[in-house]
Amino acid sequence: MKKVKSLADLKKMKEQLQSRIALREKSEHPDGIIQVKVAMATCGIASGAKDVMDFFITNLEKRNIDAIVSQTGCMGYCYAEPTIEVRLPGQDPVVYGFVDLKKADEIIEKYIKQGELVDGIIPVNYKTID
Template sequence: MKSRQDLERLKEKTLEEIRLRMASGAPRVVVGMGTCGIAAGARETLLAIMDELKKRRRTDVTISETGCVGLCAKEPLVEVTLPGQPTVVYGNVDPSKARRIVLDHLINGQPVTEWAVNVIPSPKEKEK
C-alpha cells in the first residue's frame, strides 16, 4: 500500500466483494480453478456455463471459482447451489455436461444426480 490510488483500488475491490456477498440469495455456481482443475479443462467448462447462462438470459447467477479441494481426479469440479437447497458438487464436468447442468439444475431446479460426487446440506438443513 503506497499511495491514495492503492487505497482507492482496495476500496473498490472491497465494495465489489460486498456487492457479491449481498447477492448470495441468487443461484450460485462455483468452478474448481486450482492447477489440477485448469489442467483438466475447467476453463472450457466455465466458458460453457457462461455461454449457456447468457443464451438463456440467466444473468442473475453468481459465477465464482475456488482452488484445489483435494479431489483432483474428479476435476473439473462444479458446485451448484440454489437458494435454500443443498449444494451439489459435480465431477468430471466437461463443457457438454456443464451445459446440461445449467439447463437441468440451475434453470429447471432438477439436480443431475448421476454426475454428483457430493451433496452438502444447506445451512438450514444443518441446523435441524
C-alpha cells in the same frame, strides 16, 4: 462510434451493457442468487476447467439466468476434475465431478433451470468453516 439516438436506443444499450457490472451489484446480496463455483486449481485447469467456466459465464448470460460464476480453489476431488459446486438459493450446495462442456450444458438445463439432479454428483464429505 456508437450513437445513442433515442430513448429506445438508450434502453437497449443499457440491457446489453448491464452484464458488465451485474456481477458487482449482485455480489452485495449473494444469498438470493444462483452461485456456480468452478474449481480452478492446477489440476482443474489442466483438465479443462477454464473452458467450463467460460461456458458457464457465456451461456448463463445468453440464457438469461441470473447467476454468479466464480472460480475457487482446489476442492480436493482431483480424480474427478473439473469439479464445480452449484448453490441454488436456499438449498445446500451440490458438487458435480467430471464436468465437460456437455455435462455443463446438462447442468444448466436440468439442475439450474428445473432443479432436477443430474448424474455425476459427488457426495460432499467435508464441512467448511467461515
